[in-house]
Amino acid sequence: MFVGRTDELHTLNDTLARARAGEPQALLLGGEAGVGKTRLVEEFATAAGRHAVVAVGGCVEIGADGLPFAPFSTALRALRDALPEEFAAAARGQEEELARLLPDLGEAGAGRHDEQGMARLFELTARLLEQVAAEKPVVLVLEDLHWADASTRHLLAYLFRTLRAGRLLVLASYRSDDIHRRHPLRPLLAELDRLRTVRRIELARFTREEVGRQIAGILAAEPDPARVDQIFERSDGNAFFVEELAVADCDGNCTGLTDSLRDLLLVRVEALPESAQRVARVVAEGGSTVEYRLIADVAGLTEDDLIEALRAAVGANILTATEAGDGYRFRHSLVREAVADDLLPGERSRLNRRYAEALEADPTLVRADARVMRLASYWYHARDAAKALPAVLDASVVARRRHAYTEQLGLLERAMELWDSAPTEVRSVLRPVDCAEVYPPCGCDPATTPLRYLDLMAEAAVAGRFGGERERALKITKRALRLLEDDPDPLRAAWFWVQRSRLVQAQARGDGWQELATAQDLVRGLPPSEVHAEVLALAANWSMVHRPGPEAFAAAERAVEYARMVGARDIELHARLTLAGLKVHSGDTETGLAEMRQVLRDTLAEGVHAVAGRAYVNLPSELQSVGRDGEAAPLLREGIVFARAYGLMDSEAWMRGNLSESLYSLGQWTEAAEVATRATGVGHSAKPRGAGALRLAHLALARGDLAEAGRQLAAARAHWGTHDPMPQLSLPLTRVALGVAAEEGRIADARAELLRALDVGFPPGTQRYGWPLLRAAATVEAEARTLPAARAGSAEILDRLREAARTLATGAPLWQAYDHWTRAELRRAQGMDTVDDWSPVVTAFEHLDRPYQLARVRHRLAAALLAVGGDDERDRAVELLRLASVVAVHLDARSLADAVTRLAQRARLTLTRTPRAALASADPAEALGLTSRERDVLRLVSAGRTNRQIAEELFISPKTASVHVSNILGKLGVSGRGEAAAMAHRLGLFPAETLPAGATP
Structure with a gap:
């Protein structure tokens, strides 16, 4: 007889109804041991089974000894049995990878092991569940989460954060009284509590009335009220204790308990x-x-x-x-x-020995996918080091193949614990290849070389890094390097220093350079090896993002050469990508971009997913650096699809941050904000998420929302920290911080931000970030020129800005445009700017697809024209201000819109009329300021095409088409597409023969 739980059942049923409506649901059910969680889940599952497929999996108490992802394996097996066709369709093409979770799908592929391996598996699992639950509602129940292995916890957290589609309800239960302060589930519960998408139920004990009803159900008779009171008092309403006491009382055993x-x-x-x-x-x-x-x-x-x-x-x-x-x-x-x-202690070890011996004698006694883990657990608890050591190593291989790196680490730590106790003859037959794929190359054959304790430490360090257990991995590398001091081995030591560099950066303990420099010293003069190539490749990549220059270039070239000599293809591709980026930075733009494209093609063809993910980040980033955002955006969209398919979550976050930057430049601010917001939540690590926060801060500043800009700036700084001041992060942060301070009237703070950056300087290749910062600082000085508080120190700041500008490259049209703009602002800061200063700035930006920047410099040129006076200058100023106003309103750039309005009001200008010059010009389109792309768009508008049709024909996005249409309407001074088409006809812009077929001019 089911007792009580009316409110809880209502919540569960309501959650299921939402899931059936197509809104994925996540629910946590907590309660102390014996309070009735399983009974409630069973009651709910029975009723839910009439409307949905219910798949149940339970965590096993033996934790790291058990099969990683055990509850998911069980639940997915049940789901496949219930919906075989749907499951097969959803898993098609990914069976090898998904076999890590459900071995029934076949042999798990060897695959590649890296920090994104687990994320790839998680992403595929999420997509599998979404597709299986696309039509038929699915309830996925995971019980006893307090026993969950780390990999299960990570996967559950990932699902709760990322599920966005499907008729799916994920219900997980756990024992709340077991969750002590240091319990590994506690941080996960705290994280999930912050997610608005996760609901949580805490199951209370029974009331006295409910206890009476439970006893009546057990005894099939109305109980004595006094006995109910006694059992209620002794059980305190715990359903399991009530049952035990009631049965004991019924059996006459209650006395003496x-x-x-x-x-x-x-x-x-x-x-x-x-x-x-x-x-x-x-x-x-x-x-x-x-x-x-x-x-x-x-x-x-x-x-x-x-x-x-x-x-x-x-x-x-x-x-x-x-x-x-x-x-x-x-x-x-x-x-x-x-x-x-x-x-008894002896009894426990004897039982485990008998289990192990039975399983060794007949491996078919348990399921094949659990056999190795079970055997390792039995031998370990049997306290037989000779048997336990090889069994534990075999289990660590299984854990690694399932991307259960935290469980692999735990097993390798057990192996290290057993090492000295195991007989020498047992250790002598073990080989590195038996326990580790991530074996530090030392010039010997791992298939014939005896396993060393350092090999275990190497594999454990990598497992800790891949599984997010970086603190444990750091301790292991520290111990390994101490051992290597007594038994020197330069290649092994260099390998451990490389791991330490990665871990130090990931743990925000430093920038990792000292560790890399030590590794370089160790391999210097040694013959080429995989370790040597990796050290050089990492050093080159570090230098590229921290202090690019000749040393970085040389290291990248040698890394490519060494990697080719030893056949380390992954390292070669990494190094080639770095070398190509350095070529772009040095001014050899087209050669560098071509090489980056080739690396992307090679990595995709060869399945080197991690390097492909990096290429999808770096190639568009270099295109952005030279102002080619229109080429970068589609590449980034393609890369995001790739990253999601292979679980490269950090790469996806970087791509989304870069895509937001491109969309900002192209004038698609609404989508830029959406993409940046997604970037802040998708990354596995902090730095990639910080890129999204920075983009949101930049957008908020441009829109005049200083409070939001400040919040997002603080979030970006928190994500990036101060331990690793890369110019590509620090300079954009300074630019936004300077802008916020200036808008709030804190000129001294704005100057302090600038001076800190100028004192550090702009390393070669950082002009992409340096020019916008210098321009922003020059604008601040120009705006503050008339403020008494800003006069002191102004001359020094302007001199510093001029000196810094002389050091930055101008080899790309975008950099040249910023150079012109910065110099014009510096002239304005002295009250000396003229039309001749601003005209080349406008001309430079008219050749770039950056509507917001173009609108800003048009506003400045209009101000210079109005200062001259004269009718022609006023007419041209009106045209420029009208164009700037249209863009500002469309983008919701309130600061620019207000500045345009104030200038027009001061000059008593009306911004709605069509310039006379445009109607009389020999080339009206040019006089109207239409770009070549805007002419193409206007031709299709005149033909009656929609924004989507325009986008398809011109191979641009619908939002980009919308921006072009808005700009065209503003330039023509008309209110709609029909008026625009009529004016184009009246001005004779498109003869009948140039219009699309079927169009009427």
Whole structure:
């Protein structure tokens, strides 16, 4: 009889209704042990089964000893059995990767092991669930989350954060009283509490009335009120304790019961026949669920005696058969824990030995996908180092192949613990290739070289880095380097210093250069090797983003050469990508971009996903650096699709940050904000998420929302920290901080931000970030020129800006445009700017697809024209201000819009009329200021095309087409597309023969 839980069931049913409507749901169910979580889930699942597919998986108590992702494996197996066609369609093409979660799909591919391996698996799992649940509602139940391995916790968190589609409900339960301050589930619960998409239920104990109803259901009779009061008082409303006390009372065993929880839980076990108690002890040590044949081998009873013992344990509600009918488990985990805790130390190790021996003798006793892990656990707890060491190493390989790197780390730490205890003859036959794919090359053959303790440490360090256990990995590298001081091995030491560099950067402990420099010293003069190539490639990449120059160029070239010599293709591609980027920075733009495109093609063809992800970040970034955002944006969209397909979450975050920057430059600010917001939540690491925050800060500043700009600036700084001041991060941060300070009237703070950047200087290749900063600082000085508080120190600032501008390259049209703009602003800061200063700035930006910057410099040129006076100058100023106003309104750039309005009001100008010059010009389109792309768009507008049709014909996005149309309407001074078409006809812009077929001029 199901008692109470009306409100909780209502919440569960409401959540299911939302999921059935197509809105994925996530729900956490917490409560103390025995309070009735499983019973509530069973009641809900039974009812939900009428409308949805319910797939249940449970975590196993043995944690790192068990199969990683165990609850997901079980639940996915049930889901595949229930929806075989839908599951097969959703998994098609990704079976090798998904086999890491569900071995039934086949042999997991060897794949590549890197920091994104787990993320790739998680992304594929999320897409699988979304597709399977596209039509038929699915309820995925994961029980006993307090026992979950780290990989299961990470996957669950990922699903809760990223599921956006499908008729899916993910329900996870956990024991709240087990979640102590240092429990690994505690940080996850805190993180999930911050997600608005996750609902949480805490199951309370029963009231006195509910306890009475529960007892009545157990006894099938109305209980004595006094006995209800007594049981309620002793159980405190815990449903499981109520049941135990009620049954004990019914059996006449209530007298003499102690208040000890263990005694309460063991009382019914101790009432069993001796053979049944023996079987209970065997099952308790075998795991959460134990197969019948395995029990039979370990228990040492005849088949008839074993059946009778199991019957007694099942009849007493101690054990229950599994749904598949192939094994047994304790009806409640609390009883199993009590029985296991009651075992004597020698008894426990003896049972584990018997389990291990039985499994070695007949591997078919358990499922193939769990065999290696179970055997490693049994031998380890049997305290037999000779058997446990190779078994634990085999289990670590299984964990690695499943991308369960945290579990792999735990197993390797066990191997290190067992190392000295294992006999020499056991260690001597172990090989590095048996336990590690990430083997530090040392010029020897890992298939014939004996395994060393340092090899275990190397694999453990990498597992810790890949699994996010960076603090543990740092400690391992520190210990390894101490050992190498006593037994020098330069290549191994260099390899560990490389790992330490990566970990130091990831842990925000520094920029990692000192560690890389030490590795370079160690390999200097040694023959070419994979370690040598990797050290050079990483040093070149570090230098490219920190202090690019001749040394970085030389290191990249040598890295390519060494990688080719030793056949390290991944390292070669990494180094080629770095070298190509350095070529762009040095001014050899087209050669560098061509090489980057070739690296992207090579990595995609060869399946080197990590380098392809980096190429999808770096190639568009270099295109952006020279002002070719129109080429960068489609590449970035393509890259985002690639990154999502392969779980490259950090790469996706960088791509989204860069795409937001391109969209900002192209005048698509609404989409730029959406993309940047997504970037702040998708990254695996902090730095990539900071890129999205910076873009949001930049947008907010341009729109005049200083409070939001300040918040996002603080968020970006928090993500990036101060430990690794890369120019590509620090200079844009300074630019926004300077702008916020100036807008708030804090000129001294703005100057302080600038001076800190100028004191550091602009390394070669940083003109992309340097020019916008110098221009922004020059604008601040020009705006503050008339302020008394800004006069002191102004001359020094202007001199510093001029000096800095002389050091920056101008080899790209965008950089030349910023050079002209900065110099014009510096002249304005002295009150000396003229039309001749601003005309080349406007001309330069008219050849670039950057509507906001063009609108700003048109505003400045208009001000210079109005200062001259004269009718022609006023007419031209009106045209320029009208064009700037249209862009400012379209982008919601309030500061620019206000500045344009104020200037027009001061000059008593009206910004709505069509310039006379445009109607009289020999080339009206040129007089109207239409770019060649705007002429193409206007031709299609005149033909009656929609924005989407225009986008398809011109190979641009609909939003870009919309921006062009808005700009055209402003330049023509008309209010709609029909008027624009009429004016184009009246001005004779498009003869009939140039219009698309079927169009009427």
